Amino acid sequence: MPEPEPFEPLESYGEEGRAIASTGAGGASDLATAEAETLEKNLGGPEGAGPDKKARSLWSDAWHDLRRNPVFIISGLVILFLVIISIWPQLIASGDPLDCDLSKAQEGSQPGHPFGFNGQGCDVYTRTVYGARTSVTVGVLATVGVAILGGILGGLAGFFGGAWDGFLSRITDVFFAIPVVLGGLVLLSVVTSSTVWPVIGFMVLLGWPQLSRIARGSVITAKQNDYVQAARALGASNSRMLLRHITPNAIAPVIVVATIALGTYISLEATLSYLGVGLKPPTVSWGIDISSASQYIRNAPHMLLWPAGALAITVLAFIMLGDAVRDALDPKLR
Secondary structure, eight states: OOOOOOOOOGGGGTHHHHHHHHHTHHHHHHHHHHHHHHHHHHHTTTTTOSTTSOOOOHHHHHHHHHTTOHHHHHHHHHHHHHHHHHHOGGGTOOSOTTOBOGGGTTOOOBTTBTTOBOTTSBBHHHHHHHHHHHHHHHHHHHHHHHHHHHHHHHHHHHHHOHHHHHHHHHHHHHHHTSOHHHHHHHHHTTOOOOSSHHHHHHHHHHHHHHHHHHHHHHHHHHTTSHHHHHHHHTTOOHHHIIIIIIHHHHSHHHHHHHHHHHHHHHHHHHHHHHTTSSSOTTSOOHHHHHHHHGGGTTTOTHHHHHHHHHHHHHHHHHHHHHHHHHHHHOGGGO
16 A cells, blocks of 8 residues: 655645644635736736726727827817917917908908908908907807707707607607708898808807717617616616716717717808808908808909808718717727
8 A cells, every 4th residue: 555645734735834834724715816916916907907907888998999099189289279369369360350451452462461451451361360269169159059958958858758758749840840051041131140140040050960879879878787777676766867877978979969060050140141041241260251152253362262261171070089989989990
């Protein structure tokens, strides 16, 4: 028969052995717990990406992706520049956009006037810079109004459903049947005010159905999640579920569509002003300048080139920003 192996005391295994020897069977449990903790720490890796690291939210993940997206960076810088010159146009344009000299009408570039003069002898460069204020103001205020009105109505319809949902759906169908430009020609043709408010009101009136549909669908999807059902089972009120659980998880599509729509509203303002029913002189607007320059396009193309180029760059920047935000917030791309 083979001789049995000599018994080695637990103390020979070091501190672990002495711990087991002193605590009995319970010591083995303590040792296993210690080994599990050590394993968890090792799994954290050199970057600390272990269980102790807090999980990132959708918004932190989106910001992490946006900071590395060149499209977002370029469009963001362009928009930041537009916002700055909209608030302080005198930083890069020292002249008065309404100061005109008919003796210089349609003249080209000159020292101190790099964009030349328009048909009334006004500095095209100064009017292009000051026109950014009007376009950005109209676009931002219209987008905010559309997002608030459409988001609230669509969110309530998606959450409560029933007769309110059916009624809102039929109302949005009616508004979708109205052509935007034709509606502007009819509604704004009777307005004599030269301020931006009638144009903003018109955009909000015809723009909220789109955001309403987006918000409705997003809320319907969000309210079916388990955490909302759990909150309902625990007795949470409708207002608490809407504000604390549904809105933060349903607002992303609304933000994406609103960002892209902002550039569309700037373009729509220029279109309505070009047709003569939007903003009116003496308001400085890219649409007004494009309209007045269209009849001189052969003799003085610079009058049309600069305001039209500024409008195109602005609209493109907001659309690119919306596309970048959409890619960052879309869970299907993760």
